[in-house]
Amino acid sequence: MSMIWISILFPIAAALAVAIGPTKSARWTALVGTLVSLLALAIFAWNFPAWKSAEHFPMAVGPAWIEHAGITFSVGFDTVSLLLALLTAFLMPLCIIGSFSAITERTKEYYGWFLVLGASIILAFAARDAILFYVGYEFTLVPMTLIIAIYGGTERRVAALKMFLYTFLGSMFMLAALLYVAWELRLASGAWNFDIDALIATSVRLPSSNQYWLFAALMVGFAVKVPLFPLHTWLPLAHDQAPTAGSVILASAMLKLGTYGNYRFALPMAPAGGAELMSVVAVLAIIAIIYASLICWVQTDAKRLVAYSSVAHLGLCMLGLFALNPMGAEGAVFYMVNHGLSTGALFFCIGMFYERYHTKDTDVLGGLAKRMPIWASFMVLFTLASIGLPGLNGFIGEFLCLGGTFIAEHDGQSGYYGVLGPWYAVVAGLGLIFAAMYLLILLGKIVWGPLREPATSAVGAGHGAHHASLPRDLCFREIAVLTPLAVACIWLGFQPKPMLDAIAPCAKRMLAHYPAEIEKHMKQSGTTQLTDNANARAQDEAIHD
């Protein structure tokens, strides 16, 4: 347990040290802070006893924060949250290193806020108390808003405000929903308690109509963060305006808070609501996939393109999650981690050429493979990972998400009833084809083809000291940022099984109430169809016998 707290509190202590210490050493202090956090979490993961089970570790309830309100400092990971926390801790040092040349003003604040941001994301993943989770979840907004508003592009303030307001509004609904569940628990047990497992145990017993609203309220909060169509409009702007490392953390870790929220809260807390609304969410997810893909197609700004592709990819992740069967859920969780790796890496790559050319416009830039061969090979690798090329990490998650959607049929042949089925999978699959198209077009424009460079931005000419110091191709520091990500992408592509095995029990646990609820929901909504299907299944079984 102490390792968890070290991974959260050490970066905060480092942030204070950055604030007090001299400007020169800020980046190194920050690097040490994030590395210690990663190390602590790695040690914890090494000793983690619950890789093969769905249990949380440690289980013990932490010290009380506000005793009368039942708020405690309880932290503990299950496999899923540990993986996501590891992803965050893994990306933090890379972000710090990646910012060395990009951030030249107000560096102390920048590194300080980055440390706090990482700590608060890890806190959100680690929390086993709903209020503690909310503290981490919501507080991420403060550093992220400041990072975008201070270090972002020309429209940075609008972007930061939009992000803050969207997320804040959404999470207020989520807070009200969590308090409501806690209140029901209070009625049942006589004491306030915000332990997440206890809340879930209470809320699954609520009447269906209550669960419906509960699910809707939680979903509003998390859907903004994911972001799900039509609440996604803040994201492209925020990505476009954020500094590179801010985009990386936003896409890789912060958006995962949304999908993680669905996994940890919305779905297990309100199975009846989830069963009723799953098709709505699935349709929204599919709209997100297709709509964002089409936007990507016509996008000439490389960073916006990746941002919209993020919307599409997370749409697929949500679709997998809302297939509500083990295959889809496993795939979705796996995809969360992999999207974090490949999209984060893509944002790094884009940031690297942006630092050199000061433009992200794919109409102006092109053929960079000739100028920056090392960069180009990384860019191609990560784009392929993002497209979902078999052998790289993106493929497994996408395949499982689609597979889960495909088998979520009315007849429940997979052992799980569902309302999605092949058509959903086919339409979502179109999105993958689009993804291949727009990402390959992106590659074709900026990596290959004739060399096109903006006339005014010749490398190393007149862009201030820090840009002049950048070599034409990637420097050692930049390679050091991308290499761990590349290794992780390839390794997970070839060795997904240990991770999938670890996710499986958690996915099952999340779905504990679903088969029954979905069946019930289907009986209520369309009895005849179900009997037809049941007959069909009986016939099938007869044939097999």
Add this chain to the structure above:
Amino acid sequence: MIEAMSPRLILLVPEMILFVGAVVVAIMGLSKNHGVRSSLPFVTCAALIASIGAVGLTWTNENAHAAQLILPMLGRFVKPLLAGIGVWLVLLSVGAVDRRMERAVARGRLAFDAHRVVQGEYYAFFLLSLMGAMLLCNANDLIWLFLAIELVSLPTYIMVAVGGSGARTSEAAVKYFFLGAMSTAVFLYGFALLYGSTGSLEFLAIRESLALQAAGSGIDTLAMIGLALILLGLCFKITAVPMHFYAPDVYEGAPTHVTAFLSFVPKVAGFTALVLILSCVGWAGHSLIDSDGVRIAYGGLPTPLAAILWMIAVLTMTLGNLGALLQTSIKRMLAYSSIAHSGYLILGLIAGATAGIEAIYFYLLAYGVMTTASFAALCALERRGEELNSFDDLAGLRVRHPVMAWMLALSAASLVGMPPFIGFFGKVYLFIAAFEANQFGLVLAAVLNSAISALYYLRLAIVPLVSPPSARSEEVKTTGSRWPQLAAIVCGVGTLLLSAMAGFLLDSAKASVGRTAVVTTAAAADSTDQAE
């Protein structure tokens, strides 16, 4: 000597200390010696700190119960709360009162003129107003309540007038005075009707009588109208909706250090008065054990009152937040924000005993810290000798005055209810209380309003931290005194540190309110006996 005093008198020792302090300060303010005059704020602080000590020593269980108060332990939390925030409210005014006069005297351009200094009066009235707010906790009848709440208000009228100069200040003072007088008339009328209906001025007797009425044919229309008028009259003190119109003008017109005072002390007083009055009516879902051990559901807030409070709550927070959105003046914005926070606080009044009242006092503590932080940061800065007022003045404040910029940001984060600042826990506890009273609709309204409030509070954080400095903000300097900065830093950091102690603070709030039940049970048992 203390043993010889009656319990009711012993409980007044803190007020006595403040009174002595007020007299001393008023006399010292007339001194020709500059050193003596500049020590006034610190004497005031000393009196406040001494009164906190006195509360700790005198406010014991036995004394409180012997004094026959309706909420016996309330003072043990509210008085230190008032005095504790009061200390910082004093410090943020250091150097601001009589500024021009003192400067002229120091430069030898003006001879000291005892007729023209107001510093002594200012701090004396400051202490008297706080004393009034403290006295409210000891109130056990309507007369006392009325006198105490007038003692809160009367000095504030003068503080608004003497603290600054110029037409705006005078306008603010006149407006504040006349509207204040009107509200007084309204709730005094309410007192009269309540007395007419129940035949008593004493809270305990009124409660008994109302309980009897409720158990019989329901509460008298006369009493109901009286209670409604009292609510409306007290809305003035807490800047709640039908009586909130004065707030933006007065807050803007008054000097900033007085605005800080106005946004906190009358609010605590108003809510304390409301809590006391509503304690006489009782809250729904609040049951009592009679002498035979039988559980009797308490009459609860009568529907009309609950409906009025409900409407006031929703309108207050909504109008407050929407109004704040439109402001370009920081002080007006904070005035509307103060209105909005009153709206949230009324949730606690509707939820009632005991979680609601605890939530109110916990939130008042949080609100006091965070609002004082923002006002103190404003007090610490000036532009061409004038106080800051527009957002332009704050643009890019970080460049020249990073600490004050950060304190504004901290207080804004806390005001919006961002975890883990103290404001967040205040809100959570209010929502919890509202859930306990089954007020889901109100929670929803408050949630939506919190989201609206993010729009303008964010500006308070972003403008100083992110915007580039403007021509106006280039001229912003710190005032001569460092004390307002200290107040800003302590309160700003306090918004963060206090949330670490939230458990302890909530326990204290709980302990101060939780004793209601004991007395209530006894009194209600009597009344049910009589009823039978």
